[in-house]
Amino acid sequence: MPHQLGFVVNDLDRAGVERDHDALARHAEDPRALTILIAGDNAVLRTKPDGLSALLPTTAVNGAGPVRDRVFLGLLADVPVIGTQLEAAAAEHFRDESRFRVTDVRSIAVQGLVPAGELGILAQAKALLYWHGQHPFCAKCGAPTVVASAGLRRDCTACGGQHFPRTDPVTIMLISRGEKCILGRQTRFIPGMYSCLAGFVSPGETIEDAVRREVLEEAGIRVGRVRYEASQPWPFPASLMIGCRGEALDDEITLDRDELEDGRWFSRQEVRQMLDKTHPDGLKAPVEMAIANLLLRRFVEQPHLG
Ligand SMILES: [Zn+2]
Numbered sequence: 437m438p439h440q441l442g443f444v445v446n447d448l449d450r451a452g453v454e455r456d457h458d459a460l461a462r463h464a465e466d467p468r469a470l471t472i473l474i475a476g477d478n479a480v481l482r483t484k485p486d487g488l489s490a491l492l493p494t495t496a497v498n499g500a501g502p503v504r505d506r507v508f509l510g511l512l513a514d515v516p517v518i519g520t521q522l523e524a525a526a527a528e529h530f531r532d533e534s535r536f537r538v539t540d541v542r543s544i545a546v547q548g549l550v551p552a553g554e555l556g557i558l559a560q561a562k563a564l565l566y567w568h569g570q571h572p573f574c575a576k577c578g579a580p581t582v583v584a585s586a587g588l589r590r591d592c593t594a595c596g597g598q599h600f601p602r603t604d605p606v607t608i609m610l611i612s613r614g615e616k617c618i619l620g621r622q623t624r625f626i627p628g629m630y631s632c633l634a635g636f637v638s639p640g641e642t643i644e645d646a647v648r649r650e651v652l653e654e655a656g657i658r659v660g661r662v663r664y665e666a667s668q669p670w671p672f673p674a675s676l677m678i679g680c681r682g683e684a685l686d687d688e689i690t691l692d693r694d695e696l697e698d699g700r701w702f703s704r705q706e707v708r709q710m711l712d713k714t715h716p717d718g719l720k721a722p723v724e725m726a727i728a729n730l731l732l733r734r735f736v737e738q739p740h741l742g
Pocket of ligand 1: 574575576577578579592593594595596597
C-alpha cells in the first residue's frame with residue numbers, strides 16, 4: 437500500500453482488552469498520555485522543530501474551554517492516546533499561539549502536514565468523536581447517553597441500551613471497458629477534476645452489488661465482474677471508502693444529471709495525462725492521498741482486470 441494514500445496507516449494498538457470501566461480515567465491521568473485534539477471540525481496540531489504533530493500533551497487543553505467528549509483511542513508503544521473534542525470556538529485559543537496550528541483534517545492529509553502514521557489516528561479520532569457528538573440521546577427511549585467502554589460505546593442512562601459507533605461503507609469504483617474508463621464530476625468538485633463514481637452501500641447489499649447498482653444509476657452502464665482493490669478510512673464524517681474495479685458491459689453512457697454534472701469515457705492516455713498534470717484541456721485527477729487516485733494509477737498500469 438503506497439504511503440501517500442491518506443489515513444491508511446495507523447500506528448495505534450486499539451487495545452480492546454484495556455477497555456474496562458475505569459480505563460478512560462486511568463489513561464487520561466497518565467502523565468505520559470497524548471491527545472488528538474479536535475475543535476469543531478478542525479484538528480489542533482503542535483509545531484515541533486522537525487515539523488508538525490497531531491499528538492499533543494493532554495495539558496494542551498487547559499484554558500481552551502469546555503471538553504465536549506473524551507475517548508481512549510489506544511496505545512502508541514505503551515503511551516496512552518486520548519481523543520478530545522472541544523467546541524469549535526476553542527480553535528481561537530490555539531490560533532493565537534505560534535506553537536499550535538489549527539487546520540482541517542482534509543488539508544492535513546492533502547498537504548502531508550503530519551507523519552503518515554498519525555493521519556490514521558486523526559481519522560480514527562475525528563470519526564469517533566463525530567459519532568459521540570451526534571449521539572447524546574438514546575435512539576430507543578430518548579434519555580441521555582454516556583460514554584462507555586472508554587469511548588467505544590455509549591450507554592443509555594435510563595433503559596440501559598448500548599449504542600456502538602458506526603462506519604458508513606462507500607464503494608468507489610474504476611469501471612473500464614477495454615482501455616477506456618468512466619469518470620464523472622460533481623458540481624462540488626474543483627474545476628477540471630474528474631473522478632471515479634462512488635456511492636453508499638445500502639442495507640443488505642454486497643459490495644459488488646453496490647458497485648453495479650451505483651454505476652447503473654449514475655451512468656446507465658451495466659457492470660459484470662467486480663474486484664476489490666483497497667480501502668481507505670474517510671473521516672468526512674465517518675466513511676470507509678471501498679475501492680473496486682469493475683468491467684463495463686455497455687458502451688453508451690446515460691448520465692444521472694442530478695448526481696453528476698458530467699461524465700464520459702476517458703482513454704488510458706488521457707488518464708495518464710491527468711495524473712501527470714499534462715492534460716491538454718487542464719483536466720485533473722483527484723489528489724494523490726485519495727483512493728480514486730490509486731485506482732486511476734492502477735488502471736494506467738494495467739487497464740484490464742486480469
Ligand atoms: Zn434508552
